Amino acid sequence: MPKDNQVDSSRFIPVGIIRTKEQIDIQTNRRKVLLIEANAGAAKTTTLALRVGEALANGMAPECILILVFTETARDVMFRRLIEIGVHHTIVKQLKIQTFEDFSRDRLALIEDKGVASYPNIRQQFPPMLAAVDKAYVKYSESVENLQFSTNGLALTQYLDAQLKLKANMVLCEEFSIDDLSTVFERYGVTEAEFLVAVEYERIRLGLRNQPNFRGSFDSTYDLARDINRDPDRFSEFSDYRLVICDELHDLNEAAFRIVCALIDRPRCFFVGAGDCDQVIHATLGARHEYLSTRFKERFIETQRLPLTITHRYGSHLAFCMQAFKGKPVESNVADKLEIKVETYTGGLEEGAKCVVESIKKWERNGSGVDACAVLIRDRHHSVVIENALRAGGIGYRTPPMGSYLQREEILFLRGIMAIALRDFGAVKSKEVKESIVEALDLYGNLRIPPDELQAVKVGMAKHSQLHWFYEKYIQSKDETKAPTVLDSTIRFVIDASPDALAVDILRKVCDRMHLKRIAEKLYVRQYDASVVIRSIEGFLSIAGEQTLSQFWSDLSAAEQFAIKYRDKDVLTLDCVANSKGKEFDHVILPFVEVGEYPSPMFPLKDEENLFYVGATRAKLRLTLVTPLDGEKRSTFIKRMNITGTNAAANIAQTRNENIFRVTPASRHYLRSSYSDKDRLKALGARWDQTRKKWYVPIGMDLEAFAEWM
Template identity: 40%
Template sequence: MAAYFTPSRIHPTAEQTDLQTATQPVVLGEANAGAAKTTTLALRIAESLARNVEPARILALAFTPEARDVLRQRLLDIGVPWETVNGLDILTIEDLAMRTLGQVEGEPLRLTQQPRKLKTHVCDAIDAVADRYVGRYDALDLRKSDIAVSGFLDTLLRLKARMALHGEYDDDPVEAAEVAGVPLTDYLVAQSYETARLDGEERALFRTAFDPTYDLARWLQREPGCADTFPRYRVIVCDELHDMNEASFVIVEALVRSTGAFFTGVGDKHQVIHDQLGASHDYLGFRFRHAFPALKTYPLTTTYRHGPHLTLAITQLMGNNGTSGAPDHTEIRQLHYDEASDCAAQVVEAIRQWKKDKHKLEDCAVLMRDRHQSVALENALIEAGIAYRTPVMKGYMQREEILFLRGVLAICLNDLKAVPSYEVRTAVVEALAVFAGMETAANFEKVKHDIAKEPSLLTGFFQGHLGGNALADAATAFADVMRYLLQVPADSPAGDVLSEVCTRMDLAAVAKRVYVNPYAASVVARSVDGFVAMARSSGLDLAAFWKKINAAEVFASRKREKDFIHLDCVADVKGKEFGHVIMPYLEVNEFPNSLMPAKTERNLFYVGVSRTVARLTLISPTQPERRSSFLRQMQIATVAPKADQALRQLEDKVEQERTYRTYLTARYEDREEVRALGANFDTVRKKWYIESGQDQAPFRRWLP
């Protein structure tokens, strides 16, 4: 079918045009990374506008504020006027839930985001579980540390996203927790927390992030007729369907059924990496097809983010049929290291080369598999004077396990005041208490802030003078560590002292107790190992090393507007793109991680390599047998000749297809005259235009 809307600045592929003009009530687009999913949705919206659908009756959904804003920008990019874009409903699913619940409840929703308030609610739920279940179930782990509360809130989010808090096993918490795949303690606390939050299902007393989505989904499940609250949309589109979970699916399905709107959703089954939050390819496949049997699926295989060399390597990795529409040579560089300690130096060299090639540092990203890898990377960047940002994850010096080791140094040197930030000093005290098993000491919350205000109190508290009674027991590991620390000279080698502390504490075992989740505990243990190795390789004594890391924190925490690189984990950059992506530590048991599902690991690697536009640098061990299996699966050298040929064909095609429109300044009263002269009318931009090659002389007075 011929399209009513023709975009500016781009030439849609046949695949995009097919989806843009599809007439089926429910349409899905299965895409590859960089295949212009969002632009294709923008074309779908623009086509609806061109067919006289009112902007107010079009809803565009995304899963994150960033994706929502990108969709708005893509509409502007293809030529939809700002005033028209402003009339569309472009929302995250959370936005939609907040607005809908606000209308029903008669007042705007306000979210509780402050960690202290959330911790209070969690602690109340823990107390309720203790009162009801202690003695009934063995081995309940009812800790209240910041780490434990944070871990519980993560588990609660997973349960809500998968709508797993209520089901057929409600009368048997043990069975329900097992089916949900969470510890019994977390399941019981979640039930108690939600009962209090929802006041026995009557109304929400408070909400935090994702609660509006969950509450709306629960309401729709209990009372399907409440879907009549939604506006009468005619067209609904949804981006990034690979991030869909059960709660969001309940909402989207109810939306489509209740409004009878035409629905279009796009996603990439290979970008499903949030399976812990209930994301699944099932929604792109089985779930939508089961709900809407007449739906039609359209492929989006052509990527515009990177050229044929990377595209063909990715098709080998993922077994898909992707092609590139970008007439650019995306470089794939491979660097190698003999020892893991040398990998960070290779990263620094790759960044320097990017800058030497006259590119902006802000266009460069170092993407890691796990956060423990950043210890060596951050130190190498600081040593090289390369500024960096960690947009999502914390820098390594603000992580609990490293804060504990910094606390050890502060006790040893009696110098917590050297940490300039009050918030960081508070976090140091918290980490010491958690890893020492003392977080439940009497009045700890107050004492923690007292110590942050007056750092000289630190050593006294952990000696037992201010409530740390656990230290009076000579058999505790931390009491042994305290005795050791208080007699160590300040000129002792920092690496040796930290290593001794880790051995005496058995920090790997402590991490398992504190973090419960085996994968999280393994990352923490590796992070500790990296910090100790860094201290040892520095050759510095305790005093000099303490000075060095506090100065490094000051460097790392400076806010910069330019001349910085991005440093983050792959899982946190989905949906973004960079000119240069550097992926370090591509070795066995690092990437892929043996503790995680193989399919998730491959999808995660795919997300990482597909973020780049111009250059991809892959850094792996010198020994082939130690390298990540993903590198072999990409077959980079094998596909290069075919990629060279594809690139030449694309370059030739671009030259042949250079056709542009020239928009005219004709007014409404000129319409009959310009039409008679052969001009065409763009129904979305509401402007007349002529095609490239058309004689411009008759239109001279309307030329811009």
């Protein structure tokens, strides 16, 4: 029976879960637009699956249901969840469960005259982006002051990121004036150059007939939203969906919102979407909390909101702390207790990293697997000391999708200088890393090798390991009457350095001579991105310790081999908090929860609160907060969790959960039968469950007559 003995009017009865009253209210709701305001771990996907099951149980055809998600992973989770709660797999296969991008691509194919080339790889988009930079330079460099355009790989990537952000917000559909350029960074978070390049890129992509020549990531969603914006009647050609479901609604952006609105506008369509306003973070493409809080209500007056407050991921102790931290109701029905550990350290980041390793070893000593553990860092600059400490502790780790510090441009540049000076490019075993080192030398050394030539050089260097040839051809000064370039003189300095000189001293002088801080600020136009690079370099210098340059070079090679050897299985996850949404781990460690990190002064406080909330709520059994012993350096977020003050109430709630939720109540009794048994079963009073494709005995009916099928 449902929790709290409430009246259950639902027709779909799931297996394997005990529904809460909140879930049943959502499952049986018939409002045209229903928004579910859910807490982290509150079974958003399961609850949406219940709503689908209810529609099917009431006779809705599977082809009339559309389920939209933002990632392929979310699509697969929804597919599995529907089967897990009891919807027959043949019916689940008939449902349309798609990402916004796949749905948009299918819809556009119905109305376009020709196929459109797909550019899923970011490298495929570099040539048109280069052409866009050239056009923007010719058209605007004289009329707009202080414009700076770059054509290296990093700059092209940043241009592509900027145009994605503008598309997600549907900015490029609007008319613009040169006079408005001064406000684009404040309004959209992109520079004037990035905005103008995005405009030219779209002109190239769309061509003369305004039908795209190619599409990259997110372009299908944007193009469909753009078509709807230009001609809403075109959408009438699409299928009528009776029920549209959308998961992770906190990731909604303007383009996706316009598509959803067009679907809801169909006369017989009902919409149910679930999200958590507190999971909108600054790393999300175009996502804003306004969609859940106001936009739907402004667009559809009949919009109703229902809460999903009870988490099924973590226990009462974290639930009460998150309630205190976010100032919103959070409950838990988890019987397993979640421990919150606050581990402290004195000294610098290296000591904090050692504290992380000790927390992992404590977890292992208790008999728990390291593969169920995740270290979620604020940003990638912290991974240098963390990775080094994990290796020293013999703890294997994986770093998807963040990547190891050894593969970042700023570190690859320093590794390239060391390889040239020591004439030991062969120590780098990976072909991809060799190519990346060459690219980093071009980027940070400002060599400006033409893209086609650079690609050929990268391939050749990766194959033959002739980095000194690269130095002589592209870096070494040819004219002895002129002073060598900064990069050349820096490499010569390293070559001439004493074999016994400390690596940290040499590399720090390399950074000073190259003005790496200034280069980072020039390459990364956003202050925070540049600060991450600078702090990453500082972390790299700090792990050199007392080693000479050759010793440190050998140590880096060993570090890379360690990372490769231990990244497949039975290893922990090391990643940025921003990449962890939708995931969960038995043990989550949040390092460096300190002033300047949580919250960062470079972002709005609301975004910082959400980032911390996302990280903390990934935990299922243990949350470890690693923070300075000095109270003045400790993040105020820990105090706001009120760990001690909520402990007594959490203990009471935890005991309640242990006593109640471990017991599975009686439900329908499903029968093992064949098609030939249907008439007998029906005569005896059994009923047919359409969604599960099974006969069952209703609750309260005598089971004796059905013994042969039990």
